[in-house]
Amino acid sequence: MSNVEDTEALQNSTMQMCTFRMANRLFGVNILDVKEVNENTNVTPIYHAPADICGYINIRGQIHLVVNLRETFGFDQRHKTEAVSGKVVVFKPSVDEPFGIMVDEVCDVVSVEQSRIVDRRAGESNTSDAAKELRRAKDGIVMGVCPLDKELLLVLNARHILGKQSVKSSESK
Amino acid sequence: METDNDILAEYVEESREHLTHVEQIFESIQKTGEVEPGSINDLFRAIHTIKGSAGFLGMTSIGMLTHAMESLLDSLREGRLSMTPAISDILMEGTDMLGDMFDDVNKSNSMDVSGLVATLKELNSTVDAPAQVAPAPQATPEPAPQAAPAPQVAPAPQVAAAEPERSVADVLNQFPELAQFASPEQIAQVKAKPQAPAPAPAPKPAAVAASPKAPSKAPSPELPTSSQDKHEEFLRIKVDLLDRLMMLAGELVLVRNQQLMHVDQADSTFRSITQSLDSVTTELQETIMRTRMQPIGTVFSRFSRMVRDLSRKLSKKIELVTEGDEVELDKNILEAIGDPLTHLIRNACDHGIETPEERLAAGKSDTGKVVLSAYHESGQIHVDIKDDGKGMNRDVIHRKILEKKLKTEDELSRMSDQDIINLVCLPGFSTAEKVTDVSGRGVGMDVVKTGVEKFGGSVSLSSIEGEGSTIKLRLPLTLAIIPSLIVQSGEERFAIPQVNLEELVCLYDKDAFTRVECAGAREVFRLRDTLLPMVRLREALARERMFDEEALSEVTDQNSEARKEMGEKYKEAEESGHSIHYSLNFAVLRSGNLRFGLIIDRIHGSEEIVVKPMHRAVKGIPLYSGATVLGDGKVAMILDATGLARHYNVRDVGGGSKDSKKQKATAEDGTELRSLLLFSNGGSEQFGVSMQDVKRVEAIETSAIERVGSQEYITLDGVSTRVVRLEDGLRVQSSSQPENMFFLIPQNARKPYGLLVEKLIDSGHYEVKLNKESYQAEGVEGTALIKKRMTVLVNLEQLMHLVDGMWYGGNT
Numbered sequence: 001m002s003n004v005e006d007t008e009a010l011q012n013s014t015m016q017m018c019t020f021r022m023a024n025r026l027f028g029v030n031i032l033d034v035k036e037v038n039e040n041t042n043v044t045p046i047y048h049a050p051a052d053i054c055g056y057i058n059i060r061g062q063i064h065l066v067v068n069l070r071e072t073f074g075f076d077q078r079h080k081t082e083a084v085s086g087k088v089v090v091f092k093p094s095v096d097e098p099f100g101i102m103v104d105e106v107c108d109v110v111s112v113e114q115s116r117i118v119d120r121r122a123g124e125s126n127t128s129d130a131a132k133e134l135r136r137a138k139d140g141i142v143m144g145v146c147p148l149d150k151e152l153l154l155v156l157n158a159r160h161i162l163g164k165q166s167v168k169s170s171e172s173k
Numbered sequence: 174m175e176t177d178n179d180i181l182a183e184y185v186e187e188s189r190e191h192l193t194h195v196e197q198i199f200e201s202i203q204k205t206g207e208v209e210p211g212s213i214n215d216l217f218r219a220i221h222t223i224k225g226s227a228g229f230l231g232m233t234s235i236g237m238l239t240h241a242m243e244s245l246l247d248s249l250r251e252g253r254l255s256m257t258p259a260i261s262d263i264l265m266e267g268t269d270m271l272g273d274m275f276d277d278v279n280k281s282n283s284m285d286v287s288g289l290v291a292t293l294k295e296l297n298s299t300v301d302a303p304a305q306v307a308p309a310p311q312a313t314p315e316p317a318p319q320a321a322p323a324p325q326v327a328p329a330p331q332v333a334a335a336e337p338e339r340s341v342a343d344v345l346n347q348f349p350e351l352a353q354f355a356s357p358e359q360i361a362q363v364k365a366k367p368q369a370p371a372p373a374p375a376p377k378p379a380a381v382a383a384s385p386k387a388p389s390k391a392p393s394p395e396l397p398t399s400s401q402d403k404h405e406e407f408l409r410i411k412v413d414l415l416d417r418l419m420m421l422a423g424e425l426v427l428v429r430n431q432q433l434m435h436v437d438q439a440d441s442t443f444r445s446i447t448q449s450l451d452s453v454t455t456e457l458q459e460t461i462m463r464t465r466m467q468p469i470g471t472v473f474s475r476f477s478r479m480v481r482d483l484s485r486k487l488s489k490k491i492e493l494v495t496e497g498d499e500v501e502l503d504k505n506i507l508e509a510i511g512d513p514l515t516h517l518i519r520n521a522c523d524h525g526i527e528t529p530e531e532r533l534a535a536g537k538s539d540t541g542k543v544v545l546s547a548y549h550e551s552g553q554i555h556v557d558i559k560d561d562g563k564g565m566n567r568d569v570i571h572r573k574i575l576e577k578k579l580k581t582e583d584e585l586s587r588m589s590d591q592d593i594i595n596l597v598c599l600p601g602f603s604t605a606e607k608v609t610d611v612s613g614r615g616v617g618m619d620v621v622k623t624g625v626e627k628f629g630g631s632v633s634l635s636s637i638e639g640e641g642s643t644i645k646l647r648l649p650l651t652l653a654i655i656p657s658l659i660v661q662s663g664e665e666r667f668a669i670p671q672v673n674l675e676e677l678v679c680l681y682d683k684d685a686f687t688r689v690e691c692a693g694a695r696e697v698f699r700l701r702d703t704l705l706p707m708v709r710l711r712e713a714l715a716r717e718r719m720f721d722e723e724a725l726s727e728v729t730d731q732n733s734e735a736r737k738e739m740g741e742k743y744k745e746a747e748e749s750g751h752s753i754h755y756s757l758n759f760a761v762l763r764s765g766n767l768r769f770g771l772i773i774d775r776i777h778g779s780e781e782i783v784v785k786p787m788h789r790a791v792k793g794i795p796l797y798s799g800a801t802v803l804g805d806g807k808v809a810m811i812l813d814a815t816g817l818a819r820h821y822n823v824r825d826v827g828g829g830s831k832d833s834k835k836q837k838a839t840a841e842d843g844t845e846l847r848s849l850l851l852f853s854n855g856g857s858e859q860f861g862v863s864m865q866d867v868k869r870v871e872a873i874e875t876s877a878i879e880r881v882g883s884q885e886y887i888t889l890d891g892v893s894t895r896v897v898r899l900e901d902g903l904r905v906q907s908s909s910q911p912e913n914m915f916f917l918i919p920q921n922a923r924k925p926y927g928l929l930v931e932k933l934i935d936s937g938h939y940e941v942k943l944n945k946e947s948y949q950a951e952g953v954e955g956t957a958l959i960k961k962r963m964t965v966l967v968n969l970e971q972l973m974h975l976v977d978g979m980w981y982g983g984n985t
Contacts, residue, residue, distance in 0.1 A: 044665060044800075044808040047714040049791045056788075056800055056808040061424030063800050063808055065788040097788050162790045 015117075017110045019153060020089060020103040023075040026153050027103075028110060028146075033158040035092040037106050054102055057088065064090060065099040067161060072141070095158045110153065117144040117155055184226050185275050186409075191219040192272055199265050200477055208256045216264075217246040223271065231282075235274055238286040241293035242267045248297055263292055265478075412504070415464055422458045423783055423802075429454045430804050467507055469547045469556070470498030475511075476518055480543060483522045490529050490539050491522055496546035502554055506648055509628050510556070513621040517558045517644055518543060520618070525562030525642055535639065537561065556646040565594050565636040594636050598622040629655070629672050657782050657811070659803065660760065661775035662710040666809045668782050668801055673814040675761040675768065676864075676936065677776060683743065685755035686736040694726035698759070698770050701937045705761065707770045708821045710812075713796070720822040764814035769823045771812075779869065780804065784811060795820055847941045849966070851934040851959065852915070854899045856906025859964045861957070862917065862928075864936060866969045871916040871927070878929075887916065887927075894918075895926035899967070902952045902975040919969045926973060934960075941966070951975050 017028030018037075038059055043066055045055040052071035056063050066088055090100035140160040146153040198212045224239035242264060248254040267289055274281035429451055436447045473495045484491040502510075526532075526541030533539050544559040567590050574580050574596055585593065598618045622632050629649045636642035649655065649672070656671040678700070680688050689698050689707060696707040712728045713720075720728075739755060746753045759770040782801040787794070795816030803809050848864040871889060878887050878896055885896040896916070900907040908914070908931045917928040945955040948965060952972035957964050 042807055044810065046791055046794070046797070046810065048717050048794045048796055053791060056810075058427075058802045058806050058808050061420065061427045061802060063785050063788075063802065065790060067790075097790075099788065099790070 014111050014113050017112050017153065017155065018089065019107040019110050020087075021105040021107060022103050023070055023073075026107065026148070026151055027069075027156055028112070028153050029089070029091075029156050029158050031109060033091050033095050035090045038088045038090050038100065040088060041086075057100070059090065059098075062098055064088075065097070065162075067099060067101045069101050069103075069141075069161070072161075091158050096162050099162060101161065110148065112146050112148075112153070112155075117146040119144045181230060181278065184230055185278050188223045188226070188271070189275055191223055192268055192275070195219050195268050196265075196478070197474070199261060199268070200474070202256070202261060203477075203481065213246060213250045213256075217243065217250055220246060232274075232278065234282050234284050234286045235271065235278075237290055238267055238270060238274075238293075241290040241297075245293050245297045254297070260296055263289070263296060267293065410464075415461070419461050419465070422454075422461045425454050426458055427802060427806055431806065434805075465504045466501040467504055468498060469500045469502050469507065469554075470495070472507055472511055472514065473498055473545055473547075476514070476545065479515065480518065480522060483519065487523060488528065489522070489526050489541060491526050491541045491543060493518075494542060494544045496544065497548050500547040500549065500554060502648065503650065506628055506630075509624065510630075510646070510648065513624045513646070514545075514556070514558070516618075516621050517646075518545070521558060521560040521562065521642070521644075525560040525564075527563050531563075535563075554648045554650060556648065557643055558646075559641065559643045561641040564638040564641050565597070565634075566638055567593055570594060570597060591635060595634050597634065598632065629670065655782060655784060656779060657801075658760065658779050659777040659809065660710075660758075660771075660773040661777060662714065662773050666777060666803065666807070667710070667773075668780070668803075668809050668811045669760060669762065669771070669814070670798070670811065671779070673762045673764060675763050677758065677760050678770065680757040682755055685757040686739040686743070689732075689736070689757070691729055691733055694722050694729055696729050696732060700761065700770070703768075705768060705770045706823050707759065707772055708817060708823060709772045710817075711772075711774070713817060713821050719820055725822065762814045762817075764818050767818050767823055769818055769821075771817070782809075782811070845941055846938050848936070848938050849941070849959070850917070850936045851964065852917075852930040853932045853934060854905060855908040855910075855931045858905055859934065859959070859962045860899070860930070861939075861959060861964045861966045862969055863966075866920050868918045868920045870933070871918065873914055873916045875910055875912055875914050889916070889918075889925070889927075892925050895924070896929050897926055897973060897976050898929050899972075902972045903950055903965075903967075905965075917969070919973070928967075928969065928972070 016031040018031045018034045019026055019028040021027070036059075038057070040057045040059060043055040043057050046053055049055075052068050054066040054068045057066055058064075086102050086104050087106055088100040089103055089106065090098075141156055143155045143157045146155055195216055198216055202208055202212065220239050220243050224236055224243055227233075227235040227239060245254070245260065245264065249256060249260070254260065270284075270286065270289060274284055432447055433451065437443055477493050477495070480491050480493040483489075521543045522541075526543070527535070529539035532541060542561045544557070546559070547554060547556045549555075570593055571585060574585060574593075575582060580596065588596075598621070618632075625632050625646055625648070631647045633645050633647075634642065635645075657668040658671065658674055658677075660667055660669060678698075689696050691697070692704065696709075698705045698707055709728060709732070716724060718724070743753055743755070757772065758774070758776050759772045760776075762769055762771050780803065782803070784799045784801060786792075786799055787797060796813060797810045797816070798813035799811045801809055801811055849861040850864050850867055850870070851859060851861050853859055873887060873889075878885050880886075885898075886893045887896050888894070894916075898908065899905055908929070911931065915930050915933055917930060918925075919927070939957075939959050941957045941959065943955040943957055943966070947963075948956050952968055952975045954966040954968045957966060
């Protein structure tokens with residue numbers, strides 16, 4: 001079901017991506033999913049939460065969950081408090097319950113032709129090392145890889161970021 | 174057959190309102206036994222309106238049923254019939270049926286109404302003019318094509334049937350649209366026998382709707398229009414819109430808080446603007462909160478029906494009395510208590526109230542009474558369900574508990590009678606000898622208890638054999654905002670809901686490292702004769718796995734090491750003439766029957782917090798019940814006492830049984846265990862107040878008290894608080910006014926005030942045998958012997974009323 005959605009999304013002509021950097025890699029999410037970029041660094045940790053959950057932040061009275069994708073993907077770990085000092089890309093309520101992801105740096109908005117996004121599920125052998133690494137970490141979050149002029153853009157699907165995580169809680173039920 | 178969904182939804186909504194109105198009328202008929210002349214008209218109008226639109230929307234079954242009801246009501250209205258129990262029963266049955274049909278309106282046409290319709294007709298046929306009996310509607314139950322009523326000629330006779338005193342000409346004048354549908358012959362036909370109120374052969378209600386505006390918006394002029402006159406100013410608003418409004422108000426409060434923090438005190442213009450922003454914001458938030466409050470009567474009203482049905486089913490005579498219908502509760506709670514209350518009332522009727530014969534034999538009136546009352550107390554809503562039935566038999570419960578192996582003989586022997594009665598809340602318990610379809614499957618009380626506790630309420634039972642039982646529910650006013658204590662552990666602040674909090678204990682200097690002891694692998698504290706297991710919040714947060722014996726002893730060892738070190742340092746410092754100050758804070762929390770001390774680093778104070786549910790990705794963590802935004806904008810987690818106790822593997826360390834033994838020994842001679850705060854006011858008298866009436870105690874300096882006229886005020890947290898002295902209201906010795914005094918702030922006051930007392934003596938659970946004769950005065954509950962001294966128990970609420978009725982805004 002979700003695969004169908006993804007493929008459909010990939011087939012549309014151009015897509016604007018909100019791009020950001022994490023651990024020196026360039027990532028992008030569909031700009032239509034993004035509500036805002038927030039610099040709130042006052043994160044309240046949630047003890048006993050999965051390791052890739054930073055905690056809660058308050059954005060104008062609404063509590064948002066903050067996810068640390070570095071942990072999700074298993075990138076080189078910086079000190080936890082350092083990770084917390086970044087910016088938060090906050091997603092729209094249509095994506096999931098209120099949440100955002102912690103990023104190192106927010107970059108430009110990039111228009112990408114859909115056809116240039118390589119679905120990593122299709123040709124795995126051709127994809128870069130980075131993508132392989134990601135595949136190992138979490139299935140579903142990375143929709144595909146898009147080569148830009150200088151580097152590769154990893155296209156993420158915001159709807160799957162917490163979807164994957166909730167598997168844990170549904171298993172325990 | 175497509176119907177516009179919006180119109181349908183509106184119709185269902187409207188019809189439900191009419192049905193509610195109908196039910197109310199029946200209820201009052203039932204209650205008073207008298208039929209007010211206007212009420213039949215009201216009933217008629219309501220049913221008629223439902224019928225009208227039903228036809229238009231193609232609801233044939235609804236149309237058929239309402240038509241039959243309408244005819245019967247018409248006979249009643251005309252005085253051809255008089256209201257008998259049989260008639261009111263069948264009409265109520267019809268109303269119920271309609272309610273069911275509106276629950277799933279799309280399937281309503283497949284519901285079988287023929288039986289009911291036939292009975293209605295039959296009753297109507299007892300009218301003295303048998304010619305008016307309508308032919309059975311099943312004869313031609315051909316569904317009316319809605320939205321295309323043109324070819325149907327039925328309209329005219331139908332309307333005529335409904336309002337037989339009007340001539341067809343009138344009808345046609347009123348609904349000119351109808352005229353074009355009716356063939357001349359038909360009109361002539363009807364004109365020929367204008368007195369015949371016989372309904373059309375086939376009740377095709379679609380017909381009436383030929384003029385869609387007519388049935389609902391244009392009541393026939395002959396009918397008294399009383400109900401149309403009282404236009405109540407209500408507006409239907411979507412709940413999610415209200416929720417959004419509430420959220421926005423919450424955000425506004427935070428913005429206001431930030432503004433207050435940064436306001437330049439020197440700039441008077443800016444300051445006054447900020448002040449008005451402040452007050453408007455507060456008022457706005459309160460008003461929005463109020464929109465969610467609804468009277469509990471809306472829930473109560475459905476029970477009178479239920480009790481009536483039950484009493485018939487069980488062949489008992491039961492009367493339901495409701496009190497405090499106007500008490501308001503948050504919508505969410507109101508929805509949540511429906512089921513538990515249904516259970517409890519069913520229980521009271523089935524198990525509690527005896528059969529009339531049994532009652533007469535026991536010397537009671539043959540009609541059993543179930544009293545359902547709601548009232549405010551101590552900032553909570555209390556709902557009592559009281560019956561005057563046979564009560565609970567302690568021995569039967571005792572036996573059943575043993576039979577079902579829910580507790581051992583030994584455990585039971587240590588319990589008081591009331592404790593044993595409360596065991597009926599255990600899962601799997603039932604005393605009913607046989608399972609009836611009303612109740613007795615042994616899940617009832619357990620479901621009630623868990624249901625009520627889920628939203629922060631509590632249940633307690635008491636019962637006297639032969640005289641009846643009382644079940645008390647205590648409910649929070651609202652789920653959204655709860656009073657809580659803000660504490661700190663490490664860098665983070667946490668909120669502890671006030672309902673879980675029993676008391677706060679601070680140990681200083683030497684006590685901080687000597688009073689906490691080890692019992693096996695656990696740390697315990699001896700709190701007034703009971704052993705309190707201790708939980709270290711810091712450790713609980715640091716360890717993700719549930720605590721086992723190993724982890725517990727590790728923590729205990731570490732801390733006893735640390736304590737030893739502290740002791741040595743303290744000694745050293747003492748010897749060298751320095752002094753080190755240590756302190757240890759813990760909060761005594763209660764979850765169910767477990768009590769434990771939660772060691773925290775700092776206590777910040779109490780705050781009213783807005784509860785937000787946990788994000789779905791972190792919902793499974795047992796430690797938290799939610800999150801909240803604190804005044805400074807930072808998010809804090811709300812601790813869940815039950816989850817915390819479970820995570821830390823807290824077990825009852827056996828301190829509690831002593832208490833209950835005491836309770837057992839004293840329960841018989843009229844004493845009760847009460848939690849009291851004891852104080853003195855300078856003189857030799859000892860006073861006590863109920864701990865649950867006190868919100869907090871503040872140590873103050875008397876020099877800070879200001880006088881305005883004859884009244885005294887003190888500023889606490891920026892609020893001018895009225896100072897009430899004990900001697901203002903009671904004839905007691907006045908205080909010598911030392912420099913340091915204490916200020917008791919009551920729990921449920923809308924205006925800020927507090928009671929000034931000189932010295933706190935102690936607090937805790939005391940056996941109280943209330944003596945009401947020895948010292949009688951307003952503001953005093955009575956006296957009791959506590960700690961071998963005569964103690965005057967002060968009723969804070971009454972005292973405040975006494976001192977200044979205008980000031981006190983508590984219960985109404």
